[in-house]
């Protein structure tokens with residue numbers, strides 16, 4: 437077996453791995469990167485980007501339906517083949533372009549999962565590769581459900597690849613992935629059912645807004661079944677039969693497709709990390725604030741696979757940057773969880789930044805909660821939209837804005853204004869002194885913070 441040595445060996449070519457590899461290469465280190473799938477990672481190949489491309493088509497249908505009779509005469513009809521062709525025009529070039537870019541930078545490429553055989557060596561493509569540093573950036577993969585018939589379940593990337601819109605579809609779970617695709621498919625005509633084991637959806641988001649979102653999705657035709665314990669999936673002639681128990685009673689439902697959207701788990705199994713003594717917990721590779729493995733100082737982990745990650749693209753990129761810099765200069769950068777805005781791209785968008793109400797109440801003595809329904813405001817009315825609401829949290833003592841949660845068609849963009857305000861510790865008074873464009877969703881934020 438041949439031997440090879442690098443200064444840095446990166447495992448995973450998503451945003452985290454690529455960012456770290458490029459930083460190390462810029463310092464003339466000998467760098468290699470490997471991926472066991474197409475190069476470029478989840479976001480660009482089979483996640484955020486493809487999803488947003490498809491969503492704009494379902495949103496077009498949704499907007500048109502709302503304005504039907506108010507000037508829209510005929511609803512647009514989608515040519516799904518063309519929609520998919522357009523989507524693929526973004527994702528298909530990603531692997532080749534990524535590989536080319538990395539090669540041009542002088543980074544060596546491998547196309548297999550490595551497995552650790554010692555603290556300094558992995559076996560990959562029939563070679564023993566040693567490195568001074570390893571950077572693990574393998575991301576997350578769908579968490580397997582231990583139920584009968586689990587091989588019949590599909591996952592998010594199968595939705596992105598749909599050849600046609602299924603007549604009916606069931607999601608197991610109601611986190612980001614299920615909620616986003618449920619809105620898209622319900623709008624495009626699927627009969628959507630969500631089976632959630634908890635008593636509500638999106639438990640990390642503001643409950644007042646989640647309740648409104650669930651009602652809205654129900655009005656789009658999505659059926660929610662909470663406290664459901666899914667036990668089995670079986671193949672029938674055309675459909676799949678899902679068995680679940682609810683309040684101790686066995687129930688079944690049928691649908692054309694069943695999606696495992698019950699969460700994603702760190703992709704570490706194939707790496708045989710125990711051979712190198714690299715500690716892993718349920719959230720991923722156990723790292724310190726430098727993103728360095730707590731049990732192996734020459735190993736870093738970044739992005740979704742590190743146990744300090746929030747599984748969002750901007751954070752994975754940031755972690756790749758930090759890990760790369762710490763390889764070059766030990767302990768030069770720490771990962772302090774920044775103020776991270778996040779959006780669930782539902783209908784309408786649910787966006788959030790800063791603290792939630794419960795957490796804010798534990799951190800500050802007195803919290804002012806600005807909460808309300810804005811469906812009668814101009815922005816919602818002009819779109820003929822019945823769902824628009826907010827929860828904004830302010831530290832009463834200092835007047836500082838500490839959390840903002842918005843449910844609106846443009847919350848995915850407008851929330852970034854609150855991200856800046858919170859990052860800069862702005863008070864309500866300072867925020868209100870700013871001039872924003874009119875009409876806009878951002879200018880509504882001032883009115884939301886009225887008594």
Ligand SMILES: Cc1cc2nc3c(=O)[nH]c(=O)nc-3n(C[C@H](O)[C@H](O)[C@H](O)COP(=O)(O)OP(=O)(O)OC[C@H]3O[C@@H](n4cnc5c(N)ncnc54)[C@H](O)[C@@H]3O)c2cc1C
Nearest residue numbers: 448450451452472477478479549574575739740747748749
């Ligand atoms: C459907 C979907 C929609 C999403 N939408 C959003 C969104 O709108 N906004 C947002 O911020 N985030 C979104 N995310 C999350 C986002 O995609 C991830 O947080 C981000 O891509 C993680 O980047 P990463 O580099 O850590 O991991 P990844 O991009 O997952 O890269 C990991 C790479 O490692 C490779 N790999 C895995 N195991 C091995 C192995 N054993 N050997 C070699 N290589 C391996 C994988 O093939 C992959 O290429 C979405 C995720 C999904 C699934």
Ligand SMILES: NC(=O)c1ccc[n+]([C@@H]2O[C@H](COP(=O)([O-])OP(=O)(O)OC[C@H]3O[C@@H](n4cnc5c(N)ncnc54)[C@H](O)[C@@H]3O)[C@@H](O)[C@H]2O)c1
Nearest residue numbers: 608609610611612613614632633697698699700746747779
């Ligand atoms: N817009 C975005 O930024 C975006 C979009 C998609 C994914 N992501 C990232 O990917 C991660 C994974 O997304 P996800 O939606 O797969 O997971 P998630 O963790 O957000 O949600 C999983 C849901 O499944 C439920 N669940 C778990 N086991 C179950 C079971 N056996 N039966 C029924 N329900 C069950 C959970 O209670 C939860 O509601 C997200 O946490 C997020 O970080 C982000």
